[in-house]
Amino acid sequence: MNYEERDSYGIYKVKTGTPSGPDTSHGPGPHLMGAETLxxxxxxxxxxxxxxxxxxxxxxxxxxxxxxxxxxxxxxxxxxxxxxxxxxxxxxxxxxxxxxxxxxxxxxxxxxxxxxxxxxxxxxxxxxxxxxxxxxxxxxxxxxxxx
Missing domain, CATH: 2.30.30.240 (PRC-barrel domain)
Known part of the structure; x- marks a missing residue:
């Protein structure tokens, strides 16, 4: 399992139209991450x-x-x-x-x-x-x- 699948708060939300990776314009990830998601x-x-x-x-x-x-x-x-x-x-x-x-x-x-x-x-x-x-x-x- 990975951090995006555990993300109950939307920290690592993927930008619409982007194949993968978090939308860093709307959240802290991946440079600052929640311990529970790891x-x-x-x-x-x-x-x-x-x-x-x-x-x-x-x-x-x-x-x-x-x-x-x-x-x-x-x-x-x-x-x-x-x-x-x-x-x-x-x-x-x-x-x-x-x-x-x-x-x-x-x-x-x-x-x-x-x-x-x-x-x-x-x-x-x-x-x-x-x-x-x-x-x-x-x-x-x-x-x-x-x-």
Missing amino acids: IGNDVFNKAAEDIGDIKEIMIDMRTGRVSYAVLSFGGFMGFGEKLFAVPWEALTLDTTNKRFELDVNKERLEHAPGFDKNKWPDMADAKWEAGIHAYYGTTPSRPPASL
Whole structure:
């Protein structure tokens, strides 16, 4: 599912006569988007492989910035599903295909630090944060707390 299909407020309204894409003259998208419309969006890699979907968006309440998108990958109908906190900076919005893109192949994602839906990590922990950013090759948007 994509953000246009979840848009209950008309944020990403398509301009009449335009084949695709939001009418940026009448709303904030795609440069400013509602978090609720992004939950459930598909995530593909650069090889156009479906690698999951966004289950949650984590906001750093100290800075007001989005820190992570929590993706699900694997499993069947929620069973055996693994969750991954992916730094927001690692994701790119693909407005043509109305999905997110993450530059990681499936094999690398299968070995990425993940967690079970019933056992979330302490995402405020500086060591955990440094490890996640190192894995995805990103830099935190704020200096990490002292290690």
